[in-house]
Amino acid sequence: MTASIALPPALQVRGLQVSLGGRPVLQGVYFSVAAGRWVSIVGPNGAGKSTLLAALAGLLPAQGQISLLGQDVATMNPAYRARSLAWMGQNEPAGEDLRAWDVVLLGRLPHQGWLAGLQAHDLQVAEQALRSTQAWDWRERSMGTLSGGERQRVLLARALAVQAPVILFDEPLSHLDPPHQADWMDLTRALVAAGATVLSVLHEVSMALQADEMLMVHNGRLVHQGACADTRTHRALEQVFDQRIAVHTLDGQALVLPRRASSASQQERA
Amino acid sequence: MKQIIGMLYGALVSTLALAGVQITDDKGHEVRLEQAPKRIVSLYPSLTEAVCALGRCQDLVGVDRYSNFPASVRALPQLGGGLDPQIEAVFALKPDLVLAASSSPGADRLAALGLKVVQLEPKHYADTVRVLHTLATLLGVADAQPVIDKIDADFAAAQAQMPAQARGKKVYFEVSTGPYAAGASSFIGQTLQRLGLVNIVGPELGPFPKINPELVVRSQPDIVVVADSSLAGMAERPGWGQVRALQAHRVCTFNKDDGDVLVRAGPRMGQGALRLAQCLRRLYPPKDSL
Amino acid sequence: MKHYLFHRPLHLGLLLGLLTLLLLVLGTLAGSSGMDALPSVLRALQAGADDDGRMLAQIVWQIRLPRGVGAWLAGALLGLAGALAQSVFRNPLADPYLLGSASGASLGVCLALVAMDGALINVHWLGRVGLTGAAFAGAMVAVVMTAALARGVAQTLRLLLAGVVVAVVLGAGSSLVLQMHPQLLQSMQGFMLGSTAFVGWDGCALMLAALLVGLAVTWALGRWLDGLVLGEHTARSMGLPVDAMRWVLILTLALATGAAVAHTGLIAFVGLAAPHISRRMVRWGARHGAVLAAMLGGLLLAAADLLARLVIAPAELPVGVLTALLGGGYLLWLMRRAHGAGAMQ
Numbered sequence: 001m002t003a004s005i006a007l008p009p010a011l012q013v014r015g016l017q018v019s020l021g022g023r024p025v026l027q028g029v030y031f032s033v034a035a036g037r038w039v040s041i042v043g044p045n046g047a048g049k050s051t052l053l054a055a056l057a058g059l060l061p062a063q064g065q066i067s068l069l070g071q072d073v074a075t076m077n078p079a080y081r082a083r084s085l086a087w088m089g090q091n092e093p094a095g096e097d098l099r100a101w102d103v104v105l106l107g108r109l110p111h112q113g114w115l116a117g118l119q120a121h122d123l124q125v126a127e128q129a130l131r132s133t134q135a136w137d138w139r140e141r142s143m144g145t146l147s148g149g150e151r152q153r154v155l156l157a158r159a160l161a162v163q164a165p166v167i168l169f170d171e172p173l174s175h176l177d178p179p180h181q182a183d184w185m186d187l188t189r190a191l192v193a194a195g196a197t198v199l200s201v202l203h204e205v206s207m208a209l210q211a212d213e214m215l216m217v218h219n220g221r222l223v224h225q226g227a228c229a230d231t232r233t234h235r236a237l238e239q240v241f242d243q244r245i246a247v248h249t250l251d252g253q254a255l256v257l258p259r260r261a262s263s264a265s266q267q268e269r270a
Numbered sequence: 271m272k273q274i275i276g277m278l279y280g281a282l283v284s285t286l287a288l289a290g291v292q293i294t295d296d297k298g299h300e301v302r303l304e305q306a307p308k309r310i311v312s313l314y315p316s317l318t319e320a321v322c323a324l325g326r327c328q329d330l331v332g333v334d335r336y337s338n339f340p341a342s343v344r345a346l347p348q349l350g351g352g353l354d355p356q357i358e359a360v361f362a363l364k365p366d367l368v369l370a371a372s373s374s375p376g377a378d379r380l381a382a383l384g385l386k387v388v389q390l391e392p393k394h395y396a397d398t399v400r401v402l403h404t405l406a407t408l409l410g411v412a413d414a415q416p417v418i419d420k421i422d423a424d425f426a427a428a429q430a431q432m433p434a435q436a437r438g439k440k441v442y443f444e445v446s447t448g449p450y451a452a453g454a455s456s457f458i459g460q461t462l463q464r465l466g467l468v469n470i471v472g473p474e475l476g477p478f479p480k481i482n483p484e485l486v487v488r489s490q491p492d493i494v495v496v497a498d499s500s501l502a503g504m505a506e507r508p509g510w511g512q513v514r515a516l517q518a519h520r521v522c523t524f525n526k527d528d529g530d531v532l533v534r535a536g537p538r539m540g541q542g543a544l545r546l547a548q549c550l551r552r553l554y555p556p557k558d559s560l
Numbered sequence: 561m562k563h564y565l566f567h568r569p570l571h572l573g574l575l576l577g578l579l580t581l582l583l584l585v586l587g588t589l590a591g592s593s594g595m596d597a598l599p600s601v602l603r604a605l606q607a608g609a610d611d612d613g614r615m616l617a618q619i620v621w622q623i624r625l626p627r628g629v630g631a632w633l634a635g636a637l638l639g640l641a642g643a644l645a646q647s648v649f650r651n652p653l654a655d656p657y658l659l660g661s662a663s664g665a666s667l668g669v670c671l672a673l674v675a676m677d678g679a680l681i682n683v684h685w686l687g688r689v690g691l692t693g694a695a696f697a698g699a700m701v702a703v704v705m706t707a708a709l710a711r712g713v714a715q716t717l718r719l720l721l722a723g724v725v726v727a728v729v730l731g732a733g734s735s736l737v738l739q740m741h742p743q744l745l746q747s748m749q750g751f752m753l754g755s756t757a758f759v760g761w762d763g764c765a766l767m768l769a770a771l772l773v774g775l776a777v778t779w780a781l782g783r784w785l786d787g788l789v790l791g792e793h794t795a796r797s798m799g800l801p802v803d804a805m806r807w808v809l810i811l812t813l814a815l816a817t818g819a820a821v822a823h824t825g826l827i828a829f830v831g832l833a834a835p836h837i838s839r840r841m842v843r844w845g846a847r848h849g850a851v852l853a854a855m856l857g858g859l860l861l862a863a864a865d866l867l868a869r870l871v872i873a874p875a876e877l878p879v880g881v882l883t884a885l886l887g888g889g890y891l892l893w894l895m896r897r898a899h900g901a902g903a904m905q
Contacts, residue, residue, distance in 0.1 A: 057797045082799025089797075093650070095789035097839060102786075109787050109798045115780065158790070162798065336742065351742065446743075448750040449757065471874075479875035480750070483757050484623050485592035488615070499676050508760035509622035512615070529743065 008070030010035040010166050010197035011056065016064035018048075018055050025051050029064070029222045031215060033199065035165070038192045040208035040228070041201045043217035043240060049201040050090060052217060053168045056199070057087035068166065082110035086162035088155060090170045090201075096144030100154040103143060104129055107161030129157040132187055134180070148175030156184070160191075167191065169200040173207065185210060205237070205245065209254040216240045228254065272415070291407050295388045296372045303386060306410030307367035311360055313352050314371040316392055316536030318343055320402055321369070323417045323537035326409050332363045338530065339538070350376075361385065367408065392535040394457050395421075395464075402537070417537050424540020425464060431547040433554040437466040442491035442515070447500055448480045457535050461543050465550075467493070483507060491515050493553065495546070498523035522549035572842055576855040580632060583862045587628030588620045590866055592874035622760070630759030630823060631865035631879075632858035633767035635830050637820035639857020640774050642831030643838070643850040644813045647785050648806060649716050656817040656831035659719070659810065660702035660726030665821040667730045668698020669751050670737045673744045692763070692822040695751075699818030702726055703810060714803055753878035754827035756865045763823045770819035775851065777812045781805060782847030828880045830857045833887035840894045860887050 009032045016029035026048045033039050041049050055062040058073060058081065066073045068084055076084075086107075094103055107129065108122040130136040133153040143151060152175045159167060173181050185207065188198050192212070199215075202208040209228045216224040218240050226233035234247035234254065248255045292302040311332040312318040318337035321330060327342060334355065335348045347363070350356040355376040360368060361383055370377045372391035381387040388408060392398040399418055406414035441462055443452040452458035454469040456477035462469055470489040471481060487509050494515045496504065501523050505516045515521065524532060524545070532542040589596050601620060604613035641656035649658070672694035709722035738745055778785070784805055787795045796802050817831070834857035838849050864882035871877055 054793070057793075059793050059796055078801070079799050082797065085797070087794070087797035089791070089793050092791040092794050093789070094791075097843065098789060099843070102843075102845075103790070106787055106790055107798070109783065109800065112783060158794075351739075446746040446750070448747065448755065450746055450750070475872075475875045478746075480755075480757075480878070482592040482869055482874045482876050484619055485874040487619055487623065488592055502676075506760075507758050508626050509619055512618055512622075526743070 007035045009033055010069060012067040014065040016055060016062055016066065018051050018060055018062045024220060026055065026220045031222055031225050033197060035197050036192055036195050037213055038188055038198045038211040039213045039215060040211035041199060041215045041217060042205055042208045047217040048220045049217050050170050053087065053170050053199065053201055057085060057168055079110065084164055085166045085168065086159045086164035087168045088159035088170060088172065094143045094151065094155060097142055099140055099142050100135060101139040103154055104157045104161050107158040110162055125163060126161050129160040132160060133157045134183060149177060149180060152176055153180065166197045169198065171203065172200055173202065173204055181207065205256040209256065293404050293407055296391055297389045301386055301388050303367065303408060309363065309365045310367045310369065311349065311363060311365040312337060312369040313349065313355050313374055314369060316534040317369040317390060319534065319536040319538060320405050324406055324409060324411045324414060326411065331365060332360065394460055394535060395539065398535050398539060421537060421540040424544050428465060428540065428543035428547040431551055432465055433551050433556050435554045436550045439467055439492040440470050440489060441467040441493045441495060442470050442486055444496040444500060445478055449483055450478050451481050453477050453479055458532060465543055465547060487513055493520050493522065495522045497529060498525050520553050522546060572852065573855060576859055580859055580862065583866060584628045587866050588624045590869050591619065591624060594870060594873045626761045626764050627756055627759050628862055628865065630764045630767065631756045632862040633764055633771060634820040634824040635861025636854040636858035637767060637771055637774065637816045638827065638830040639834030640778065640850055640854040641813050641816040643835040643853035644778065644809050646835050647788060647846060648809045649720065650788065652836065656813060659706045659723040660730060661699040661814055661817045662826050663727040663730035664698040664702025665695040665818065666752065666826065667734045668694035670734045670748060673747055674737060674741055695822035696818040699821055700814050702730055703814035707810065751825040754825040754880040756824050756879055759823050767819050767823060770815055774812050774816045775854065777808060778850040779847055785846030827861065827883055829884045829887045830860055833891050834860060836891055837894060840898065
């Protein structure tokens with residue numbers, strides 16, 4: 001990709017610190033993500049990954065500076081921020097009596113004026129979003145009647161309907177079976193190819209390695225940022241998970257497998 | 271004749287007082303007292319008044335918080351209300367007789383503690399007569415008749431005071447905002463009937479029904495009786511501006527003390543009727559005084 | 561393709577409107593002597609009627625009609641408040657009395673009754689404005705207390721807990737006052753059970769004003785209310801000013817509840833049942849849902865008022881008993897039907 005125009009980084013974070021109940025949950029975070037990249041965020045449970053995404057979306061009080069598309073979020077118009085950044089949380093409620101279609105349409109809220117209704121364009125975007133997550137066929141069904149995977153795809157579509165240049169996904173693959181996981185990956189690649197920036201927290205580490213870059217969070221700190229193809233990233237990944245995993249390469253693709261306890265002690269002795 | 275019977279009855283009672291008495295109270299419990307009680311607790315205002323009217327005020331050692339007549343009982347220890355008596359306080363006074371209303375929830379508890387509890391709840395004139403006789407027996411008072419005679423005399427005086435024009439007039443007695451009316455079958459209703467007034471709320475509706483305010487407007491009572499605090503604002507009720515009694519101010523109001531007298535079926539029943547009659551006399555001044 | 565089914569809410573609204581009219585007309589016939597015949601009422605309303613006729617006409621215009629309309633308006637306010645409460649708390653068990661407004665109004669009325677009990681002078685304005693104003697002020701004060709106790713409206717759980725605390729404390733306050741003034745017990749009981757007996761045209765005007773304000777606010781915030789359904793975080797990420805919205809909605813809730821309670825006392829169940837029934841009839845969209853809940857609430861209370869007057873005329877049943885029977889019964893039937901149809905709830 002030739003960068004003839006110097007685009008500002010989609011996201012730039014300097015000195016981010018988040019405290020919950022007086023305790024620092026995330027501290028000293030510095031990183032920057034260029035536009036048009038897919039970045040995965042990994043780390044052990046409780047490391048602070050979801051907190052990081054929530055702080056980027058402005059859902060938690062945070063200290064430090066966050067720049068979105070070159071502009072400091074502190075001085076940004078909230079409506080503009082809502083249109084620029086879409087966030088999809090983990091285990092969020094969805095109004096059981098609403099139809100899938102209604103839920104996805106709610107994703108157009110950042111673009112609707114206060115009293116304005118829905119335009120034809122909004123309907124088109126919602127349709128497109130539902131089709132891209134293979135959820136169009138049962139758009140009339142209410143959320144309460146959907147399976148976990150179907151529901152997840154509707155919520156994904158909702159985030160897509162925002163049409164934001166920066167999209168944050170927190171555990172987007174939960175409840176999705178492998179074919180649909182692959183679909184999501186293709187979707188993300190397509191979005192990124194079209195210029196969007198995607199950050200996704202993933203606990204499926206193999207999938208995370210398919211991204212362009214990886215951020216590793218451990219104990220509330222950012223311990224590594226690097227390209228997924230880079231072997232240094234692979235080693236850092238093994239380190240973050242206390243050598244309990246091993247990164248293998250198969251047919252040019254990186255693959256993560258858990259390491260058996262005995263082989264772990266063997267490695268240490270080696 | 272009445273006096274001879276009274277004396278015989280008194281003699282009988284006095285002998286019984288030495289031998290112990292047994293009565294059946296309003297709840298059907300049989301209570302036996304070996305001798306006349308010297309420490310009485312009363313948890314119901316009309317019973318307090320009855321005890322005092324029978325001349326045994328000095329034997330009261332504790333009353334409920336609502337007993338306020340005669341003035342001397344206010345100095346006595348207050349033991350909660352009829353519905354929430356302070357069990358411990360009552361017990362601590364070591365009464366040899368506890369008087370309570372039939373509806374009092376503490377009575378069973380007190381009886382279980384070994385106290386002698388008599389439950390009486392006079393609701394009408396006939397009840398009051400009976401209760402007075404029962405109390406007289408219990409307290410070892412020779413004769414309840416003088417008290418009853420006084421009530422009758424008050425009623426008679428009230429009836430005498432009633433102006434002729436007021437007889438047969440329609441009356442609406444409001445007990446509280448709701449509007450809750452005193453029906454013909456209530457104690458107040460009976461008093462009104464004795465005075466020769468016609469209640470717009472008939473007996474089929476029960477003693478204190480919540481009525482449709484429209485009824486008052488339709489029935490156009492000649493006299494309205496209401497607590498003085500509720501009077502203001504009555505004419506502003508929707509449609510009540512047409513009630514002729516309110517327009518002409520043919521209203522009898524009663525304050526808190528009057529209210530007590532009117533509501534308690536006790537020895538002061540006749541007084542209630544008397545005060546009403548006096549009010550009516552003001553509303554319908556006899557022609558010769560004009 | 562249509563996103564919200566505009567047709568059905570409209571049709572339902574028209575149907576409810578017609579039913580309301582029917583109830584209001586029947587209401588003019590129902591009075592202290594049971595049902596009057598329609599012809600006699602019509603005759604009475606014509607010019608040149610006789611004394612009895614004029615009396616009946618006055619009764620219809622000044623007592624029956626404002627009462628029926630007032631019952632509808634109070635029910636609508638409670639239905640709207642219930643819809644708002646369920647939206648703000650995202651809890652189908654929420655009702656308008658959640659934030660302590662019921663206890664606050666009761667205490668206000670209690671204190672006003674005590675003030676009026678002793679005073680003879682100046683009771684005129686106090687009597688008229690007093691009880692109504694006291695109930696309304698009490699409701700608003702309680703809600704503000706709840707918000708203060710929860711230190712803002714940010715967290716719904718804290719708000720709910722604070723509401724419970726305020727309700728219990730103020731309720732205890734009322735009990736204490738009644739202990740000291742037992743003669744007010746019957747009046748307070750009347751208030752607690754709810755009564756439409758004394759609603760006049762001025763009460764109707766006040767309630768209508770409150771209803772219009774409530775509906776306007778709900779309509780304006782409608783789309784954002786829908787957004788809240790996706791959870792607070794998602795809503796915030798889409799730019800919704802969630803805290804400001806909550807404040808506005810809670811204050812509107814307090815206004816609607818206070819206005820209703822001030823005129824008709826604490827009528828139970830309307831605020832809970834109306835939004836539920838609305839949701840089962842038509843797909844939920846905050847705007848339509850709230851308007852529908854208001855209409856259903858109005859219908860429910862108007863019907864309950866009518867029956868309260870008729871069943872043991874000229875005595876009256878407490879209207880709260882009837883709202884529970886009617887509303888609860890219908891809700892139960894709707895739920896059984898849904899389960900019978902095999903819908904996965």
